Amino acid sequence: MDVFFLMEMIGTVAFACSGAMVAIEKRLDLLGIIVLGETTAVGGGMIRDIIIGIHPPALFVDPIYVIAAFVSVMVLFVAVKYFYQSADILESPMYEAVLNLLDAIGLGAFTVVGIDTAVGAGFGEYKFLMIFLGVITGVGGGILRDMMAGQTPAVLRKHVYACASIAGAVCYVILMNYTGEGPAMVVSAILVTVIRVLARHYKWNLPRAI
Amino acid sequence: MDVFFLMEMIGTVAFACSGAMVAIEKRLDLLGIIVLGETTAVGGGMIRDIIIGIHPPALFVDPIYVIAAFVSVMVLFVAVKYFYQSADILESPMYEAVLNLLDAIGLGAFTVVGIDTAVGAGFGEYKFLMIFLGVITGVGGGILRDMMAGQTPAVLRKHVYACASIAGAVCYVILMNYTGEGPAMVVSAILVTVIRVLARHYKWNLPRAI
Amino acid sequence: MDVFFLMEMIGTVAFACSGAMVAIEKRLDLLGIIVLGETTAVGGGMIRDIIIGIHPPALFVDPIYVIAAFVSVMVLFVAVKYFYQSADILESPMYEAVLNLLDAIGLGAFTVVGIDTAVGAGFGEYKFLMIFLGVITGVGGGILRDMMAGQTPAVLRKHVYACASIAGAVCYVILMNYTGEGPAMVVSAILVTVIRVLARHYKWNLPRAI
Numbered sequence: 010m011d012v013f014f015l016m017e018m019i020g021t022v023a024f025a026c027s028g029a030m031v032a033i034e035k036r037l038d039l040l041g042i043i044v045l046g047e048t049t050a051v052g053g054g055m056i057r058d059i060i061i062g063i064h065p066p067a068l069f070v071d072p073i074y075v076i077a078a079f080v081s082v083m084v085l086f087v088a089v090k091y092f093y094q095s096a097d098i099l100e101s102p103m104y105e106a107v108l109n110l111l112d113a114i115g116l117g118a119f120t121v122v123g124i125d126t127a128v129g130a131g132f133g134e135y136k137f138l139m140i141f142l143g144v145i146t147g148v149g150g151g152i153l154r155d156m157m158a159g160q161t162p163a164v165l166r167k168h169v170y171a172c173a174s175i176a177g178a179v180c181y182v183i184l185m186n187y188t189g190e191g192p193a194m195v196v197s198a199i200l201v202t203v204i205r206v207l208a209r210h211y212k213w214n215l216p217r218a219i
Numbered sequence: 220m221d222v223f224f225l226m227e228m229i230g231t232v233a234f235a236c237s238g239a240m241v242a243i244e245k246r247l248d249l250l251g252i253i254v255l256g257e258t259t260a261v262g263g264g265m266i267r268d269i270i271i272g273i274h275p276p277a278l279f280v281d282p283i284y285v286i287a288a289f290v291s292v293m294v295l296f297v298a299v300k301y302f303y304q305s306a307d308i309l310e311s312p313m314y315e316a317v318l319n320l321l322d323a324i325g326l327g328a329f330t331v332v333g334i335d336t337a338v339g340a341g342f343g344e345y346k347f348l349m350i351f352l353g354v355i356t357g358v359g360g361g362i363l364r365d366m367m368a369g370q371t372p373a374v375l376r377k378h379v380y381a382c383a384s385i386a387g388a389v390c391y392v393i394l395m396n397y398t399g400e401g402p403a404m405v406v407s408a409i410l411v412t413v414i415r416v417l418a419r420h421y422k423w424n425l426p427r428a429i
Numbered sequence: 430m431d432v433f434f435l436m437e438m439i440g441t442v443a444f445a446c447s448g449a450m451v452a453i454e455k456r457l458d459l460l461g462i463i464v465l466g467e468t469t470a471v472g473g474g475m476i477r478d479i480i481i482g483i484h485p486p487a488l489f490v491d492p493i494y495v496i497a498a499f500v501s502v503m504v505l506f507v508a509v510k511y512f513y514q515s516a517d518i519l520e521s522p523m524y525e526a527v528l529n530l531l532d533a534i535g536l537g538a539f540t541v542v543g544i545d546t547a548v549g550a551g552f553g554e555y556k557f558l559m560i561f562l563g564v565i566t567g568v569g570g571g572i573l574r575d576m577m578a579g580q581t582p583a584v585l586r587k588h589v590y591a592c593a594s595i596a597g598a599v600c601y602v603i604l605m606n607y608t609g610e611g612p613a614m615v616v617s618a619i620l621v622t623v624i625r626v627l628a629r630h631y632k633w634n635l636p637r638a639i
Contacts, residue, residue: 033429035371036427037375037427038425038427039425039427040382041374041375043381044374044375055270059479060479060485060489061484061485062272065271065272065342065348069270069345069347069351069352070348072347072351075351089429090426090428090429093429096429135489137489137492138485138489138490141489141492142485152577156366156577157366157371159369160579161577161578164464165455165457165465165578166461169460170460171460216458216459217453217456217459218506218509219509219513219515219519243637245585246637246639247585247586249635249636249637249638250589251585251586252638253591254591255585265480272482274481275482275562276480279557279561279562280555285561296638299638300638303639305639306639308639367581368585369579
C-alpha cells in the first residue's frame with residue numbers, strides 16, 4: 010500500500026468537501042461549489058509545485074486528484090440536497106463541526122504530503138525548506154478557498170491552525186529518520202488533526218495584543 | 220494575419236476595460252483604475268506562464284500587452300469622465316451589460332490563447348493540461364480582479380462561467396485537428412462569448428444545494 | 430557594508446511590523462499576527478523569485494529574513510500589549526501614521542531590492558522587466574497582506590502608491606549607471622518613501638472617473 014498516495018487522496022477528498030461546504034454556506038450554485046471544491050483540494054499542491062519548480066505541476070499531468078475532488082464534491086452535493094431540505098442545516102453546530110474536522114484532516118494529510126514531495130524533489134537536506142513547504146501545502150488550499158469565498162483565511166483566524174501544521178511537520182522531519190517515511194507520515198498527519206480538533210473543542214486561544 | 224496575436228490583443232483590451240470598469244464602480248482614483256485594469260489584462264497570462272515554467276513570463280519581456288492595456292484604460296477613463304457627468308451610469312443596466320460583454324470576450328479570447336501557449340510550450344500531447352491551462356488563462360485575470368476589488372470572483376458567482384470556458388477549450392482541442400489553429404481559435408473564442416451572453420440573458424442557472 | 434543586505438533587512442522589518450499592525454487592528458490572536466507579519470515581509474520576494482524562476486525562492490533556503498520578521502513581530506506585539514492597555518490606540522491618528530510610514534519604508538526598500546535581484550539573475554538588459562520586478566517586489570507583500578486581511582489593497586486605494594514605486598524604480602535604473610548600485614539603491618529607496626509620506630500628508634489625489 011502506497012502511504013503517499015493514500016495521504017494525498019485523503020487530503021484531496023477532505024479539502025474538496027470542505028471547499029464545497031463553504032460554497033454551500035455562501036449559497037453558490039453547483040458550478041461555484043465545484044470550482045471552490047477543486048481549488049481547495051488542488052490549490053496547496055499547485056502552489057508547492059510552483060515554489061519548488063515542478064513545471065507543470067503534477068495535478069495537470071495526472072488528473073486523478075482533480076477527478077477525485079470532483080467526485081467528492083458531487084457526492085456531497087447530492088447528499089446535502091436530498092437529505093436536507095431546509096437551510097437550517099447551515100446553522101446547526103454539526104455542520105460547522107464536520108467542516109472543521111474535514112479541514113483538520115486535509116491540513117494533516119497535505120502537511121506530510123508537502124514534505125514528502127520536497128524530499129522527492131531533492132531538498133531532503135534543507136530542514137527549514139521541508140517544514141515550510143509542508144505548512145504551505147497544508148494551508149495553501151484553505152487560504153485560496155477562504156480568500157475566494159470572501160472570508161478571513163482560517164490560518165489567521167482559527168485556534169492554533171498554523172501551529173498544528175508546524176508541529177506535524179517538525180514531527181515528520183524528526184520521525185522519518187527513525188521509522189521510515191510511511192509510519193512517520195501517518196503519525197504526523199494524525200498529530201495535526203488531533204491538535205486541531207482539541208484546539209477547537211477546548212477553545213485554545215493565544216493572546217491578542219489588545 | 221496572426222490570429223494568435225489578434226486574439227491576445229482582443230482579450231487584453233477587453234479585460235483591461237473590464238478591470239477599469241470594476242475599479243470605476245468601486246470609486247477608485249486613476250491609479251487604482253490603471254492597476255486593476257493591468258492586473259486583469261495580464262494576470263491570467265502571468266499565472267499560466269508561471270505554471271508551465273516560462274521564466275520570466277512573456278509580458279515582462281515584451282511589454283506590448285501592458286502598453287495596450289494602459290491605452291485601453293486611459294481611453295475608457297476619458298470616455299467615462301467626459302461623456303458621463305453623474306454616477307447614475309453605474310446603476311444603469313447598460314453599464315453592467317457592457318461590463319459583462321467585455322468579460323465574456325476576454326474569457327473567450329484568453330481561453331484559446333492559453334491553449335495555444337501550452338501547445339507552443341510543448342504540451343500538445345497532454346489534452347487535460349491544455350484544457351486546464353486554457354481555462355486558467357481565461358478565468359485567472361478575472362479572479363485577481365475580483366479578489367483585489369473585494370467581490371466574489373465571477374467564476375464562483377456568474378451563470379455557467381467556468382463551463383463556458385471549458386466548453387470553448389474542449390471545442391478548440393477537438394477542432395484544431397481538423398481545421399488548423401487559426402479557424403479553431405476564432406470559432407472556440409466566439410463559442411465561449413456566445414454561451415456567456417446567452418447564459419446571462421436567459422439567466423441559465425445551475426441548482427443550489429440548499 | 431552590504432547595502433543590498435541592509436535594504437532587504439530594512440524592508441523585511443518594516444513590512445513585518447506593518448503586517449502585524451494590520452493584524453492587531455483586525456483583532457487577530459498572536460498566531461494570526463505572526464502569519465500576517467511573515468506573509469507581508471516575505472511575500473513580495475517570493476512572488477518575484479517565482480516570476481524569474483529562482484527555485485526554490487531564496488527565503489526558503491536561507492531563513493534569515495523569516496527569522497528577522499518573526500523577531501520584529503514579537504517585539505511589536507510585546508510593545509503594544511504592555512505599553513497600551515486599551516483599544517483606543519487603534520483609533521489614534523498616530524497608529525495610522527506609523528503604519529503608513531512602515532509601509533512606505535518597506536515599499537522603498539523592496540522596490541530597489543527587487544531590481545537588484547533581477548540584475549543578479551541576469552536580466553540587466555531588460556529595463557522594463559527590471560522596473561516591473563521592482564514594483565512587484567515592492568507592492569506584492571502588501572497586496573497579500575491586504576487581501577488576507579479582507580481590505581482593499583493599498584496599491585488600489587492609497588495616494589500615488591504604485592506611482593511612488595515606479596518613480597523609485599526608474600530612478601534606480603538610471604542612477605545605477607552613474608553612481609554604482611549602493612548609492613543608487615539608497616537614494617531611490619528614500620525617494621519612494623518621501624513621495625509616499627508627502628502624498629499622504631498633502632493628500633495628493635488623482636482624479637476619479639466619476
